[in-house]
Amino acid sequence: MTYDPPFLLAIDQGTTSTRAILFDAAARPVATHAVELRQIYPANGWVEHDAEEIWQAALACCRAAMKGIDPKEVAGIGITNQRETTVLWERMSARPLHNAIVWQDRRTAERCRALKDAGREADVSARTGLVIDPYFSATKAEWLLDHIPGARARAERGELALGTIDSWLIYRLTGGKVHATDVSNASRTLLLDLKTLAWNDDLLKLFNVPGALLPEVRDSAGDFGATSPDLFGAAIPISGVAGDQQAAMVGQACFAPGDVKSTYGTGCFALVNTGATVPASQNRLVATAAYRAKGNTAYAIEGSIFIAGAVVQWLRDALGVIRNAAEIEALARTAKAADGLYFVPAFTGLGAPWWDPEARGAILGLTRDAGVAEIARAALDAVCYQSRDLLDAMARDMDAAGLGAPRAIKVDGGMVQNDWFCQRLADLTGLPVERPVVTETTALGAAYLAGLATGVFRDFADIARVWALDRRFEPALVTSSRDALYEGWGRAVARIRSSG
DSSP: OOOSSOEEEEEEEOSSEEEEEEEOTTSOEEEEEEEEOOOBOOSTTOOEEOHHHHHHHHHHHHHHHTTTSOGGGEEEEEEEEOSSOEEEEETTTOOBSSOEEOTTOOTTHHHHHHHHHTTOHHHHHHHHSOOOOTTSHHHHHHHHHHHSTTHHHHHHTTOEEEEEHHHHHHHHHTTTSOOEEEHHHHTTSSOEETTTTEEOHHHHHHTTOOGGGSOEEEOSBSOOOBOOHHHHSSOOBEEEEEEHHHHHHHHTTOOSTTOEEEEESSSEEEEEEEETSOOOOSSSOEEEEEEEETTEEEEEEEEEESOSHHHHHHIIIIIOSOSSTTHHHHHHHTOOOOTTOEEEOOBTBBOTTTOBTTOOOEEESOOTTOOHHHHHHHHHHHHHHHHHHHHHHHHHHHHHTTOOSOOOEEEESGGGGOHHHHHHHHHHHOSOEEEESOOOHHHHHHHHHHHHHHTSSOSHHHHHTTOOEEEEEOOOSOHHHHHHHHHHHHHHHHHHOTTO
């Protein structure tokens, strides 16, 4: 059967699941398949994934999503992925030498602290746009090389490859023919010079990572090789790659300087497009490459919250107060106001703008009449308060860059299916919240990039015309009440900070 127009396949490899979504050329989902990803916790603050399990899940999801479709009618594959998560593998066998170290992992906190104490952060930040934190890939790579017997010597001999999840999937999809990444993923490693978009020798030396391990850095929309024909019955071009949050920017059509998107998945990530200018945050946010296409690079300022949807999973899996994530909306609606109750979910430390890997979570302000509903509401409120932390810092950076203040937040991710949460987010941040028709914007962005490289879409304006608004939530809480609640949040955070 002949299909016209062609299809685009997106692989969305996230922290808690792997999925593949088949889109038509009008960016409408045609088929999807997802597999939950097992979480591995070897020690307190350590988080790992089985890289081989990720690969097998990605392969199974692609095959399921393309069932009944002629693979020759798939114009291209786009890959979007959990960022910073680091894999080390053998080039010949494509065998991982250790579990992948996940972005949430804090095992290198002491190493990061030592680098900061040695006065290295200012120089690293000037080169990379990032702060020195276990969140990023460099110290994870160093740990793998130092703790796997013989790994460092083998790396020096060129026997091993290292990369983030995008590189791992590209390597497996192409049968080991391509070891590459895109600028957005590379910019999250602490090893890339953000201005030159090339691996930096001084940074490689600082973090003890041999350059021979690393993938080639390519445009986000471009040539990443083709899949081995035996995988799907035909060789399919891999033509779009971006880290999940940058892919969401593309999926939300945030192409103009000043456009803001915030994604609510396992964590929360807010980004503002700064155009062709390499930004420098003065408010403990980070600078990142947003995407690169047709030789043009867009940059962004980003704020990262480590725990967003993960707090809902904790309520489900650890406390058993809900059976599935969808139940939390009904539960939160039944809660009493409990304005003095705060839940700070610093399970793996605090992200931006605090960058406190030693902080740990707490529920503060409990009273005798507080119950499950009130704690569930406080958990959702925590995501909103953390969003305001990011947006207030972002607004100061935007003002300094001449971009003005955020006008609205384009939101996506699993949590925004919850109307109560979206309205609460508008109320507690004071900004309109815009939810698109397609909320799986990470996968959509990967598909857009693949389509851009293969000619399905002519340019970014072509993509922007496809974006559609589902609902806009306007703030309804008076400013004085909003600010009073936020002040209480600030006091709660101060209580649990490791330096507080």
